[in-house]
Amino acid sequence: MSYLVVSSLADLHATVAAHDAADVVTLINADTVVERPSTIAPERHLFLGMNDIAAPAEGLTHPAEHHLDRLLEFGRRWDRDKPLAVHCWAGISRSTAAAYILAIAINPHLDEEALAQELRRRAPSATPNPLLVSMADEKLGRGGRMVSAIAAIGRGADAFSGTPFILPLTL
Numbered sequence: 163m164s165y166l167v168v169s170s171l172a173d174l175h176a177t178v179a180a181h182d183a184a185d186v187v188t189l190i191n192a193d194t195v196v197e198r199p200s201t202i203a204p205e206r207h208l209f210l211g212m213n214d215i216a217a218p219a220e221g222l223t224h225p226a227e228h229h230l231d232r233l234l235e236f237g238r239r240w241d242r243d244k245p246l247a248v249h250c251w252a253g254i255s256r257s258t259a260a261a262y263i264l265a266i267a268i269n270p271h272l273d274e275e276a277l278a279q280e281l282r283r284r285a286p287s288a289t290p291n292p293l294l295v296s297m298a299d300e301k302l303g304r305g306g307r308m309v310s311a312i313a314a315i316g317r318g319a320d321a322f323s324g325t326p327f328i329l330p331l332t333l
Contacts, residue, residue: 172323
């Protein structure tokens with residue numbers, strides 16, 4: 163089984179190349195220009211335009227159900243032959259939430275708390291977007307366990323940008 167690799171926009175191309183990723187999920191402000199790595203086919207790149215906010219705010223696009231639905235569908239279609247790269251602007255909030263969500267959606271036997279602890283171990287700056295996690299918890303029928311597990315790891319270490327990391331699909 164393959165794995166998820168998380169990075170910032172600045173590290174996207176190097177991360178895709180280093181891990182030979184064949185699929186990419188972008189979670190970034192809708193007007194941000196993202197140059198798709200040349201090794202990624204257009205149909206293997208999911209662009210989700212949203213701001214990194216935890217609640218609706220005037221003039222901003224909050225993570226919404228349609229974003230989550232598209233993320234989950236993309237994850238279901240991922241063939242797992244090669245790693246899936248997930249990135250946002252800094253590699254700290256939207257992308258870490260999406261990777262956490264995808265890992266649980268793909269492997270529903272994962273323990274939410276153990277995965278959150280593994281996320282913290284691998285990414286000290288990770289601060290998964292709570293709105294994305296909350297919506298996924300409900301949609302995936304996790305009974306609040308995803309929300310609680312992410313809340314338990316708390317805010318990550320301050321950083322301008324996260325360091326790329328692997329999140330496994332099994333523990």
